[in-house]
Amino acid sequence: MDLQAERKLWEEVRGGNKEAFRSLANSLIPKAYRTAYMMLRSKHLAEEAVQNALIELYAAIMSGRDIVRPSGWFSRLIALRSIDIARKEQSYKMNIDIDEMDIQDGSASPLDDLLRKEQSAFLLESIMDLEVNQRIVVGLYYFQEMQIDEIAELLGIKEGTVKSRLYHARLKLGGMLGRARPQTKEIPV
Incomplete structure (x- = not known):
């Protein structure tokens, strides 16, 4: 999603358009989840990090905060929330469920x-x-x-x-x- 489209969605969300927030979140979640999962090694903790970041995103939008590069800001936010959770859960040890991961490419x-x-x-x-x-x-x-x-x-x-x-x-x-x-x-x- 380009910068203009992101900024337009931010303005629509500030105006109370819930579908605009859904569109914005849907464009950010896949990359955010992959990053959080890679950092935390847990589906549950990655979902928690993404959820926390989305709540902060919504609060930032509604507070009128002006963010120059929304997707870049959200990438930093997801990294920070993942780090927070990793520090809290330092002693956890989860297994990776590789079978459920779908890694695709266009091979022949x-x-x-x-x-x-x-x-x-x-x-x-x-x-x-x-x-x-x-x-x-x-x-x-x-x-x-x-x-x-x-x-x-x-x-x-x-x-x-x-x-x-x-x-x-x-x-x-x-x-x-x-x-x-x-x-x-x-x-x-």
Whole structure:
């Protein structure tokens, strides 16, 4: 959704149009949920983060708050709410339900689809095994496409710390992916 369309929806929501808020929320929820899920490793906690962020979004709109880039602001908000929940729930340990995730692309054959889904699931599992600080910066950098300086500002840490966490996360992921890559069986033709 482009900036003008977002701003128009904000004005309609301020005018009391509930359908406008539904349209705005529906455009933001998929990316927000993926980010929150990746950071929190729990469907329930990701839904909670998205719900909290949507409540704050509605309150910000109704209070007349002027936000220059609404979708960018919401991305930061979802990251902050996910971090809040991660800090609260530091000791939880959930299993990833990869079977329910639907990773799609436009590949030519069902076998290619299956192999890509298996590789994507393995990569996601590997990311989920990172420490929470590394998982957060990986999520913000790769999934929310935030810049290093934006991540540093958001988390209240130095840019060097963000770079260090990304570097160490990449090293760990490289090690995990290199030594435990899923085995693909050759299918006789």
